[in-house]
Amino acid sequence: MEIYLPIADLPVNVFLLLGMGLAVGFLSGMFGIGGGFLMTPLLIFVGISPAVAVATVSTHIAASSFTGAVAYWRRRAIDVALALMLLAGGIMGTISGVLLFTALRRLGQLDIVIGLSYLLLLVSVGAMMVAEGLRAMLRARQGKPVELRRPGSHTWIHGLPLKIRFKQSRIYVSAIPVGAIGFIMGFIGAIMGIGGGFLLVPMLIYFLRVPTNVVIGTSMVLTLITMASATILHAATNHLVDAVLALVLMVGGVTGAQFGARAGQKMRSERLRLLLGILVLAVGLRFAFDLIVAPDDLYTIRTIGDSP
Amino acid sequence: MRRTIRARIPVVCAMASLLFALPAGAERLVSSLSSHIVKITSNFTGVELTLFGTVENDQATAPHNGYDIVATVTGPRESAVTRRKERSLSIWINAESRTFVDAPSYLEVLATRPFASIADAETLHREQIGIANISLPQQIGPDIADVIPNDQFRQAFVRIKHERQLYGEITNGVTFLTPTFYRASIFVPAEALVGNYDVDVKLFADGAVIARTSSAFEIVTVGVERFIANAAVDHGLAYGVATAMMAVMTGWFASIVFRRD
Numbered sequence: 001m002e003i004y005l006p007i008a009d010l011p012v013n014v015f016l017l018l019g020m021g022l023a024v025g026f027l028s029g030m031f032g033i034g035g036g037f038l039m040t041p042l043l044i045f046v047g048i049s050p051a052v053a054v055a056t057v058s059t060h061i062a063a064s065s066f067t068g069a070v071a072y073w074r075r076r077a078i079d080v081a082l083a084l085m086l087l088a089g090g091i092m093g094t095i096s097g098v099l100l101f102t103a104l105r106r107l108g109q110l111d112i113v114i115g116l117s118y119l120l121l122l123v124s125v126g127a128m129m130v131a132e133g134l135r136a137m138l139r140a141r142q143g144k145p146v147e148l149r150r151p152g153s154h155t156w157i158h159g160l161p162l163k164i165r166f167k168q169s170r171i172y173v174s175a176i177p178v179g180a181i182g183f184i185m186g187f188i189g190a191i192m193g194i195g196g197g198f199l200l201v202p203m204l205i206y207f208l209r210v211p212t213n214v215v216i217g218t219s220m221v222l223t224l225i226t227m228a229s230a231t232i233l234h235a236a237t238n239h240l241v242d243a244v245l246a247l248v249l250m251v252g253g254v255t256g257a258q259f260g261a262r263a264g265q266k267m268r269s270e271r272l273r274l275l276l277g278i279l280v281l282a283v284g285l286r287f288a289f290d291l292i293v294a295p296d297d298l299y300t301i302r303t304i305g306d307s308p
Numbered sequence: 309m310r311r312t313i314r315a316r317i318p319v320v321c322a323m324a325s326l327l328f329a330l331p332a333g334a335e336r337l338v339s340s341l342s343s344h345i346v347k348i349t350s351n352f353t354g355v356e357l358t359l360f361g362t363v364e365n366d367q368a369t370a371p372h373n374g375y376d377i378v379a380t381v382t383g384p385r386e387s388a389v390t391r392r393k394e395r396s397l398s399i400w401i402n403a404e405s406r407t408f409v410d411a412p413s414y415l416e417v418l419a420t421r422p423f424a425s426i427a428d429a430e431t432l433h434r435e436q437i438g439i440a441n442i443s444l445p446q447q448i449g450p451d452i453a454d455v456i457p458n459d460q461f462r463q464a465f466v467r468i469k470h471e472r473q474l475y476g477e478i479t480n481g482v483t484f485l486t487p488t489f490y491r492a493s494i495f496v497p498a499e500a501l502v503g504n505y506d507v508d509v510k511l512f513a514d515g516a517v518i519a520r521t522s523s524a525f526e527i528v529t530v531g532v533e534r535f536i537a538n539a540a541v542d543h544g545l546a547y548g549v550a551t552a553m554m555a556v557m558t559g560w561f562a563s564i565v566f567r568r569d
Contacts, residue, residue, distance in 0.1 A: 006533040038360070047499075233552060234548070236544040291399040298392050301388050301469070
């Protein structure tokens with residue numbers, strides 16, 4: 001059944017979109033990621049222009065992360081104070097990112113920067129997560145207890161001033177790294193058009209030692225707020241948000257996220273990290289493949305007005 | 309002759325809007341379309357329109373080679389960048405690029421015969437017959453100019469547009485059903501932009517243009533699709549807030565529906 005998308009200006013099979021929403025929603029609920037780095041390439045593959053895809057995916061992610069956040073809220077697995085602190089840094093990051101985005105676009109180098117940053121970010125983060133996940137699983141198999149808070153983990157980060165106690169996460173850290181992580185998330189989100197949950201989750205785990213169960217819910221709150229504001233900004237400035245497309249994706253996405261969240265709660269956290277690492281690495285390698293293998297067609301056309 | 313047309317073509321009312329060209333000699337060219345408005349609804353998958361018309365002449369001057377018709381359909385114009393990838397440090401990146409300024413988003417050329425047998429190259433070029441002869445100006449530095457038809461970027465642009473069914477040439481696309489009555493099918497794919505589409509029809513006899521006429525149709529969105537498209541452009545902020553609210557409501561609704569405890 002074909003459905004016509006008013007802003008994307010083309011017809012797409014509604015079941016295909018629902019299926020994509022379900023699949024990405026499941027993964028987003030399971031890992032506490034927005035899923036933008038999966039959904040945006042999928043939409044572009046279906047034929048939707050990159051600009052509309054990026055803008056509309058932010059709406060889809062807002063819905064998905066809201067429903068995920070509600071599920072985690074019921075389990076009291078959200079650290080509101082931590083989320084707000086991250087958000088403060090995130091706003092600064094978004095502003096800086098938008099400024100750089102505009103400058104790169106003027107220089108005509110935005111495409112390469114986006115492609116390479118996707119590649120470098122996804123491959124390096126994915127590889128790190130896979131390695132860490134494997135080590136943790138190996139330790140568990142050898143019968144040693146899984147050490148999330150190793151004795152040596154009190155690094156220079158914990159020596160910084162302005163310490164704040166985050167009760168829900170049971171951590172006592174400086175506000176500086178928290179704000180810095182928020183800043184990086186906002187910055188990357190503006191440049192690459194992703195919510196960045198897949199990055200935020202490991203950063204909170206590795207640098208701040210936030211427990212995995214709290215990290216996912218907290219990450220979802222941050223994603224929800226940034227993506228909801230991204231929706232409004234994209235709609236107000238570029239008129240690129242396709243409400244029909246967003247609604248179809250959302251219906252699939254929120255359904256998938258429910259099952260994903262339950263599957264995630266049942267799974268051991270180190271296995272969850274390993275799976276997410278493999279997923280991120282796979283998408284990163286897909287970008288590498290596109291960059292390294294000779295393309296079928298050396299030429300591409302892009303209508304002016306579409307942002308990459 | 310008129311009566312025959314009316315009997316053949318079911319769209320009688322369309323005849324009322326026929327556009328008459330100035331007589332360039334003894335012939336007059338008349339054309340119309342089966343529809344002047346294409347409405348995009350939720351199940352729009354492209355549309356096929358019929359162009360039809362007649363050559364009115366005073367019998368005495370009919371050419372011995374017969375008539376030829378070339379119809380050029382031009383969609384709304386938009387600027388587009390064509391980029392070429394090159395290998396650099398073992399990765400493929402976009403290197404050179406060219407901007408096509410105000411190029412037709414849709415371009416279909418329909419003719420009775422291959423262009424070369426209708427008129428000589430000079431005439432075809434002057435009358436912009438065929439995609440190769442249609443001006444596609446590029447931005448070159450501060451200047452805007454058309455380039456030779458076998459320019460690589462131009463060829464790539466036309467080829468990609470052709471693959472997406474947006475550009476095409478059909479040299480047997482116009483048929484004379486009688487010596488003076490012609491018809492042609494215009495296919496517009498679902499991907500085509502909304503807006504005005506001009507249909508320019510030229511009548512050739514003995515290698516020269518002897519009459520021309522034009523018609524037009526418009527692709528519009530209607531119903532819910534139109535409402536959404538208009539709201540997105542006219543009330544961007546409100547639209548964005550509403551969409552974000554929709555996202556939150558959908559998320560909330562799902563969490564109620566799927567709550568098991």
